[in-house]
Amino acid sequence: MATKVHMEALSPTMEEGQVVKWHKAEGDSVSHGEVLADIETDKATMELVARGKGILRRILTAEGQSAPVGEVIAVIGQEGEDIGALVGAGAAPKQAAPEQAGEEPREEEAEEARPPATANGGRVKASPLARRLAAEAGLELSRLQGSGPGGRIVKRDVEEAAERAPAPARVGVPAPGAPTEKDYEEIPLSQMRKTIARRLAESIGPVPHYFLTIDLDMDRARQARARINALLDERGEKISMNDLIIRAVAGALRQHPAVNSAWHGDRIRRWRRVHVGVAVAVEEGLITPVIRDADRKGVAEIASEVRELAGRARAKKLKPEEYTGATFSVSNLGMFGIHEFTAVINPPEAGSLAVGQVEEHPVVMNGQVVVRPRMWATMSCDHRVIDGATGARFLQTLKAMLEEPAAILL
Amino acid sequence: MAELTYREALNQALTEEMERDGAVFLMGEEVAQYQGAYKVSKGLLEKFGYRRVLDTPISELGFAGLGVGAALVGLRPVIEFMTFNFAFLALDQLTNTAAKWRYMSGGQFKVPIVFRGPNGPALQVAAQHSHACETYYSHAPGLKVVAPATPADAKGLLKSAIRDEDPVIVLEGELLYNMKGEVPENGEHVVPIGKADVKREGTDLSIVTHGPALHLALQAAAELEKDGVSVEVVDLRSLRPLDAETILASVKKTNRAIYLEQGWPFGGIGAQVASIIQEEAFDWLDAPVLRVTQADVPMPYAKNLELTAKPSLERTLRACERVLYRNGRAGR
Numbered sequence: 001m002a003t004k005v006h007m008e009a010l011s012p013t014m015e016e017g018q019v020v021k022w023h024k025a026e027g028d029s030v031s032h033g034e035v036l037a038d039i040e041t042d043k044a045t046m047e048l049v050a051r052g053k054g055i056l057r058r059i060l061t062a063e064g065q066s067a068p069v070g071e072v073i074a075v076i077g078q079e080g081e082d083i084g085a086l087v088g089a090g091a092a093p094k095q096a097a098p099e100q101a102g103e104e105p106r107e108e109e110a111e112e113a114r115p116p117a118t119a120n121g122g123r124v125k126a127s128p129l130a131r132r133l134a135a136e137a138g139l140e141l142s143r144l145q146g147s148g149p150g151g152r153i154v155k156r157d158v159e160e161a162a163e164r165a166p167a168p169a170r171v172g173v174p175a176p177g178a179p180t181e182k183d184y185e186e187i188p189l190s191q192m193r194k195t196i197a198r199r200l201a202e203s204i205g206p207v208p209h210y211f212l213t214i215d216l217d218m219d220r221a222r223q224a225r226a227r228i229n230a231l232l233d234e235r236g237e238k239i240s241m242n243d244l245i246i247r248a249v250a251g252a253l254r255q256h257p258a259v260n261s262a263w264h265g266d267r268i269r270r271w272r273r274v275h276v277g278v279a280v281a282v283e284e285g286l287i288t289p290v291i292r293d294a295d296r297k298g299v300a301e302i303a304s305e306v307r308e309l310a311g312r313a314r315a316k317k318l319k320p321e322e323y324t325g326a327t328f329s330v331s332n333l334g335m336f337g338i339h340e341f342t343a344v345i346n347p348p349e350a351g352s353l354a355v356g357q358v359e360e361h362p363v364v365m366n367g368q369v370v371v372r373p374r375m376w377a378t379m380s381c382d383h384r385v386i387d388g389a390t391g392a393r394f395l396q397t398l399k400a401m402l403e404e405p406a407a408i409l410l
Numbered sequence: 411m412a413e414l415t416y417r418e419a420l421n422q423a424l425t426e427e428m429e430r431d432g433a434v435f436l437m438g439e440e441v442a443q444y445q446g447a448y449k450v451s452k453g454l455l456e457k458f459g460y461r462r463v464l465d466t467p468i469s470e471l472g473f474a475g476l477g478v479g480a481a482l483v484g485l486r487p488v489i490e491f492m493t494f495n496f497a498f499l500a501l502d503q504l505t506n507t508a509a510k511w512r513y514m515s516g517g518q519f520k521v522p523i524v525f526r527g528p529n530g531p532a533l534q535v536a537a538q539h540s541h542a543c544e545t546y547y548s549h550a551p552g553l554k555v556v557a558p559a560t561p562a563d564a565k566g567l568l569k570s571a572i573r574d575e576d577p578v579i580v581l582e583g584e585l586l587y588n589m590k591g592e593v594p595e596n597g598e599h600v601v602p603i604g605k606a607d608v609k610r611e612g613t614d615l616s617i618v619t620h621g622p623a624l625h626l627a628l629q630a631a632a633e634l635e636k637d638g639v640s641v642e643v644v645d646l647r648s649l650r651p652l653d654a655e656t657i658l659a660s661v662k663k664t665n666r667a668i669y670l671e672q673g674w675p676f677g678g679i680g681a682q683v684a685s686i687i688q689e690e691a692f693d694w695l696d697a698p699v700l701r702v703t704q705a706d707v708p709m710p711y712a713k714n715l716e717l718t719a720k721p722s723l724e725r726t727l728r729a730c731e732r733v734l735y736r737n738g739r740a741g742r
Contacts, residue, residue, distance in 0.1 A: 128692045129696040148697075
């Protein structure tokens with residue numbers, strides 16, 4: 001007898017759950033207590049286990065889709081058993097990605113007629129070459145149809161799938177704006193780098209932070225901002241000091257690619273593009289919209305983008321690609337009168353700059369105590385990626401740019 | 411290039427090597443006066459005389475041992491077995507003496523000897539005279555084994571075998587002796603032992619083979635070409651040492667292989683090659699390695715049964731289609 005698989009309440013307060021991953025594919029055999037799927041609840045990702053045994057006949061909620069607690073998300077039954085009553089008329093699986101258009105119906109039928117590669121006992125049958133090619137193409141074998149004997153997935157099946165249907169079968173399909181290989185360069189890890197990473201992670205958590213603080217004379221930056229705003233006045237626009245800082249940070253990142261990098265476990269990913277995340281406080285927390293290619297934008301363009309993104313951030317209207325993919329972040333609490341603070345790195349970024357307010361401060365210049373507009377900035381560094389001297393050199397460049405904003409134009 | 415028969419090519423190799431080196435001599439049943447059961451030694455007695463072309467009694471163990479002794483004291487004997495079916499009697503001298511002396515004497519002795527003759531089934535000579543013996547000799551470390559399939563390789567490999575400092579088994583083919591082919595004329599034509607030869611280049615499937623089965627492989631390749639399938643044919647030529655590099659390069663290119671041989675499947679050369687392929691090129695395989703061999707039975711005498719037992723074009727094509735997955739889909 002067939003068994004319905006319900007979305008279960010996997011946390012006390014859970015109202016709906018999102019299927020993160022199906023551990024079984026349609027056609028796989030399932031036994032009592034086996035993990036069927038990973039479900040993201042309001043608190044954590046939990047395992048959903050089977051309450052019946054047989055064959056996983058139908059998946060009704062695809063990966064990436066959510067279902068309210070109690071809804072039937074799959075059906076377990078016997079081979080050949082009529083499960084029509086359980087899945088209901090027209091209960092086509094909700095697809096995470098839209099069906100591709102333009103597929104000829106006849107082709108679809110042919111696909112159906114082919115045995116799924118998992119029909120026998122849950123193991124995906126595939127030639128060694130097909131396994132390797134699928135792994136290289138990022139294709140999940142369990143979603144492919146095998147054309148070889150007994151449904152074996154062979155080279156041609158993988159090649160066809162890679163050509164024909166990148167969307168539903170591909171795992172980790174790049175979202176719009178997601179990085180592709182041309183966006184970065186990968187740096188293999190030296191033994192020293194591995195040791196630094198391991199030791200420091202043991203010491204202070206998975207992202208071993210340390211902090212570098214510098215203070216900057218903001219007199220010329222202030223003047224530059226005023227002059228720029230005078231020019232923008234007729235367009236009814238203006239820039240903030242933070243916009244200028246973002247532009248200077250982007251320029252400094254361009255000069256210090258080692259800082260514009262990310263830890264990737266067995267290697268360091270050095271980004272070829274500079275995307276600066278800008279922390280924006282919103283009602284229930286904060287979010288960091290991303291100014292893409294900030295090093296290639298004018299400060300007025302950055303200003304209008306920040307304003308637009310921050311506005312939509314507060315209205316909770318940001319799309320995921322607008323708040324992911326930063327290569328470095330800037331957080332500014334100057335408007336709250338904060339003198340100096342430290343920011344927590346937003347992984348996988350390797351650095352974050354915490355900026356305080358510009359304030360009048362007595363400093364010694366040419367042997368005289370004078371009052372200057374000063375600003376304190378603290379950079380949080382992921383020590384696995386950025387060593388002290390590397391971070392310090394980046395800050396020197398940033399300081400030079402803000403103390404003489406003409407340097408940004410160099 | 412001259413067009414020679416396989417038999418003439420072997421004869422040339424013997425003549426040239428005997429002219430080149432006075433230590434080389436030929437010994438076997440009916441090699442002298444009768445000029446060889448298959449006429450490989452035609453003209454040699456006349457040319458080199460009874461001291462260097464010797465008829466022996468019908469005593470394989472005896473003259474094989476005589477040859478090993480001669481090699482140990484500095485001569486370079488070429489021992490002809492009328493066929494390798496009769497050489498079982500001499501197996502002790504080959505595998506237990508010739509193959510072991512260099513090793514057991516710590517290199518103080520060497521055994522530069524060649525044992526040659528036709529190997530493998532011919533036509534209707536029944537179970538006792540249809541053996542493909544390559545596995546027996548390839549099994550034993552200490553022997554080199556070559557199986558030329560063309561006149562050019564026959565000449566080049568026999569010359570290399572005679573010059574080699576170790577015992578070499580040269581497996582000829584009874585049905586090949588009349589086969590004609592181009593043989594390089596000018597200068598030295600020597601084929602290195604241990605080097606396979608891609609007899610036909612292709613991209614879709616590798617047929618790996620040795621000895622007379624090469625010609626069946628080439629026939630199958632030509633047949634499949636009509637269907638648009640590009641078959642690569644790898645002729646091992648040497649079974650010991652085995653050129654794994656060439657086999658693997660081919661399989662990595664085509665992603666599928668079959669082994670075609672005249673012998674039995676159990677513990678055959680194909681079994682060894684399939685093992686190497688799965689160990690070294692697993693991630694390049696799109697299909698299991700299949701073998702086309704003689705049926706696992708004593709060779710029947712009846713003509714229809716013999717043809718059924720031997721590897722055929724039809725069986726070869728069927729195996730090719732299986733690894734190409736051509737039956738799974740209509741119209742492909």
